[in-house]
Amino acid sequence: MSERLQGKVALVTGAGGPGIGRAIARRFAAEGAAVGVLDIRADEVAETVRQIEEAGGRALALVCDLRDPQAVRDSVRQLGERFGPIDVVVNNAAVMPSGTLHETSLEDWDAVFAVNVRGAYLVSREVIPSMLERGKGSIIHMASVTGMLGLPGIAAYSATKAALIGLTRAMSTDYARYGIRVNSVSPGTIDTPMLHDFLAKQRDPAQRRREFDEMHPIGRVGLPDEVANVFVFLASDESSFVTGANYTVDGGLSVKGEQPQD
Ligand SMILES: NC(=O)c1ccc[n+]([C@@H]2O[C@H](COP(=O)([O-])OP(=O)(O)OC[C@H]3O[C@@H](n4cnc5c(N)ncnc54)[C@H](O)[C@@H]3O)[C@@H](O)[C@H]2O)c1
Known part of the structure; x- marks a missing residue:
């Protein structure tokens, strides 16, 4: 355990399941932060908290549906x-x-x-008023390369990013x-349940997985911890002059050009 986030209190949403959120929550706790683990799935929240405490960290379970303003307010207060x-x-x-625009239902x-x-x-x-009072804070939005590039078949999701x-x-x-300070992080494809769910809906999941690996110049999709590392930096005082940035963590995907084929 090192101490890059010692003395800090962090709230991580979507930190249930074995995806990027849990990796961030675990890394934050390992760096000394006390972490609010927020997710809609109670059993998965409990599992993340268990893993953090087992490793000697501090965490609070916050079972919350982010669509509910009162539940969000209560979670922030509890933390x-x-x-x-x-x-x-x-x-x-x-x-x-998933879906192109005309395939996406209004729901x-x-x-x-x-x-x-x-x-x-x-x-x-909910958190900004107290950050303003104290004159400090770091907010990090999880964006995606899909908010920067046109990737097929996920129109509404891409618009949110x-x-x-x-x-x-x-x-x-x-x-x-x-x-x-407010920053965002835009991962390329990362090996999480969200990717597995997407692949499961494809005609040939194994082939699609290979395509995802090859699409990234590094030659593979990323791992949750490789994204979490960047969040540690942005959460810590090491990034004290960094605000308004959008960090890509994408194995080179967003800057890659295409060679014309003959
Ligand atoms: N996996 C990738 O390839 C990838 C790539 C780029 C960006 N991202 C982004 O990274 C983040 C994490 O993705 P992941 O792959 O770990 O996905 P994931 O599905 O494993 O994690 C998302 C979490 O959000 C929670 N959640 C969903 N609705 C909620 C609600 N109403 N209230 C509270 N919690 C709710 C889910 O329960 C889940 O634990 C997402 O913002 C995703 O868009 C993922």
């Missing part, structure tokens, strides 16, 4: 009461319906914005003078 004012927020929770469109964008808004607005990149820029400008 503050248990560990003190919140220094770091990671808006990581998301859902990912799916509203549902993906309700979690991915409105959820980030609800959490952020572009919204989070825009929100990062707006918020960082509004709050920079008050000590609150």
